[in-house]
Amino acid sequence: xxxxxTSLARLLIFPGLLCAVPAAWFFLWVERKAVARMQGRIGxxxxxxxxxxxxxxxxxxxxxNGIAGLLMRAWPLIAVSSAAGAVGxxxxxxxxxxxQGDLILLLxxxxxxxxxxxxxxxxxxxxFGEIGSAREAVxxxxxxxxxxxxxxxxxxxxxxxxxxxxxxxxxxxLRWLGILALLVCLPAKLHLNPFSLPNxxxxxxxxxxxxxxxxxxxxxxxxxxxxxxxxVGLVATLVAPAVAAGWLAILIFIAISFAIVLLLSVVxxxxxxxQIDTTVRFYWQCTLIFAVLAVAAALFVRFKA
Amino acid sequence: xxLWNKLxxxxxxxxxxxxxxxxxxxxxxxIEIVASLSPRYDAEQLGVRLEGSxxxxxxxxxxxxxTHNAAAAIRTVYGQVCGPKAVVAIGSCPxxxxxxxxxxxxxxxxxxHIPVDVFVPGCxxxxxxxxxxxxxxxxxxxxxxxxxxxxxxxxxIADSACCKDGxxxxxxxxxxxxxxxxxx
Numbered sequence: 001x002x003x004x005x006t007s008l009a010r011l012l013i014f015p016g017l018l019c020a021v022p023a024a025w026f027f028l029w030v031e032r033k034a035v036a037r038m039q040g041r042i043g044x045x046x047x048x049x050x051x052x053x054x055x056x057x058x059x060x061x062x063x064x065n066g067i068a069g070l071l072m073r074a075w076p077l078i079a080v081s082s083a084a085g086a087v088g089x090x091x092x093x094x095x096x097x098x099x100q101g102d103l104i105l106l107l108x109x110x111x112x113x114x115x116x117x118x119x120x121x122x123x124x125x126x127x128f129g130e131i132g133s134a135r136e137a138v139x140x141x142x143x144x145x146x147x148x149x150x151x152x153x154x155x156x157x158x159x160x161x162x163x164x165x166x167x168x169x170x171x172x173x174l175r176w177l178g179i180l181a182l183l184v185c186l187p188a189k190l191h192l193n194p195f196s197l198p199n200x201x202x203x204x205x206x207x208x209x210x211x212x213x214x215x216x217x218x219x220x221x222x223x224x225x226x227x228x229x230x231x232v233g234l235v236a237t238l239v240a241p242a243v244a245a246g247w248l249a250i251l252i253f254i255a256i257s258f259a260i261v262l263l264l265s266v267v268x269x270x271x272x273x274x275q276i277d278t279t280v281r282f283y284w285q286c287t288l289i290f291a292v293l294a295v296a297a298a299l300f301v302r303f304k305a
Numbered sequence: 306x307x308l309w310n311k312l313x314x315x316x317x318x319x320x321x322x323x324x325x326x327x328x329x330x331x332x333x334x335x336i337e338i339v340a341s342l343s344p345r346y347d348a349e350q351l352g353v354r355l356e357g358s359x360x361x362x363x364x365x366x367x368x369x370x371x372t373h374n375a376a377a378a379i380r381t382v383y384g385q386v387c388g389p390k391a392v393v394a395i396g397s398c399p400x401x402x403x404x405x406x407x408x409x410x411x412x413x414x415x416x417x418h419i420p421v422d423v424f425v426p427g428c429x430x431x432x433x434x435x436x437x438x439x440x441x442x443x444x445x446x447x448x449x450x451x452x453x454x455x456x457x458x459x460x461x462i463a464d465s466a467c468c469k470d471g472x473x474x475x476x477x478x479x480x481x482x483x484x485x486x487x488x489x
Contacts, residue, residue, distance in 0.1 A: 032349070036347070036349060040344040041347040041349060041350075042347055042349075042350050043347075043349060044349050044352055045319075045352070047319075048320065048352050050316075051315070051319045051320040051352060052316075052320045052322075052352070054312055054313060055313070055317050055319075055363070057313075058313045058316070059363075059387050059388065060387045060388045060389075062360070062385075062387065128358075199357075202357075204357075205357040205358045206356070206358040206361065209358065210357070210358045210360065211358075211360060212360060212361075213360040213361065213387040214387055217360075217361060
């Protein structure tokens with residue numbers, strides 16, 4: 001088949017936009033429902049994120065003029081498209097293509113939404129947006145070191161930067177260490193509770209999103225959902241055992257993703273928000289050492305072999 | 306197109322996001338609003354979400370008898386909520402200024418400043434009554450949503466000036482605004 005058509009199909013149909021958007025809404029619902037159940041509530045109905053999206057699409061937005069207004073409209077679209085691109089790279093089906101280095105591209109695309117959030121908060125001109133953006137920037141400097149080191153340790157121990165190859169190779173103890181480090185970083189990446197500083201609604205309204213309304217806000221919600229799918233999908237890719245049958249691979253992938261979403265939501269509802277300096281200390285002092293050890297061990301094992 | 310309108314109507318009714326504004330309330334009603342989101346009453350079943358920014362909200366919950374200081378702020382915040390929007394007055398204070406009636410520190414009741422869709426009387430009202438009020442406001446919002454093109458003045462949050470001579474409020478007052486009472 002034509003590689004262009006294949007990659008377009010991956011980006012737009014499976015596992016890209018057409019399948020990823022319902023998955024994003026489903027993950028958002030699971031998160032809210034799990035938090036509600038943990039608090040002894042019933043929680044939102046199944047279609048809630050979908051209704052929220054449709055409703056936001058029908059709302060008006062305040063007039064935005066000049067370059068700042070143009071930028072403010074552009075950031076959520078960039079965030080959504082990069083998150084959708086990241087989802088499109090996930091090797092859900094075995095032997096679905098991919099190339100050497102697509103892991104690096106996935107990481108870059110996964111990082112873009114948080115860059116957009118930082119830029120959006122600063123271009124909105126709201127003081128709460130600026131505080132939120134500054135927090136997001138500090139947070140991303142803290143967790144990204146650990147996140148990237150964890151990925152690096154996995155890639156170094158398996159000697160490949162291709163997602164497809166990583167999904168097929170049998171796992172080693174070092175890989176599990178890397179996956180554990182990834183899991184520690186996910187709450188910060190997805191702005192979940194112990195590290196939900198950028199959008200701390202009791203302190204700084206909605207952080208970078210304060211000035212956003214209507215369809216733009218709908219795009220931010222969607223990009224958040226797609227980030228969920230991409231980040232959880234990345235971990236699920238690394239965790240899932242390699243199987244030959246396509247449908248079984250998809251089932252295992254969905255089951256593992258669901259389990260990770262549940263785990264993250266339960267952690268989010270069981271914890272309170274940490275202060276920014278506590279968060280930075282957590283990543284730089286407590287977690288970084290293990291990530292460095294994992295990379296060192298991976299490199300040592302590789303050069304010995 | 307018709308299907309889209311129907312879907313929009315249904316979504317508006319099932320996803321009311323709230324912004325809570327205190328206009329000099331004694332904190333009694335505010336506690337009851339929070340109680341309506343608590344495990345016992347759980348308003349999130351109706352899709353309710355308490356939002357941090359008025360920009361995200363559909364329904365403005367106002368408590369308190371509107372003091373001098375709060376009057377301009379209320380008009381500002383009303384201008385910041387993006388349309389279609391509805392206002393719910395929580396408690397007896399915004400409806401009648403309650404026991405503070407004829408006080409010289411007040412500029413209440415609330416409907417002198419912004420159009421109110423639903424009044425939830427009580428001092429304070431029970432959480433069930435607040436949830437019922439929000440549900441009614443969501444119904445009103447869904448019913449008039451597409452028909453009413455809202456020409457409201459948008460004020461940035463960073464800007465603390467009140468909405469330009471209250472034109473948004475006057476324009477909406479002329480178009481008929483359905484007002485309903487909710488019995489506690």
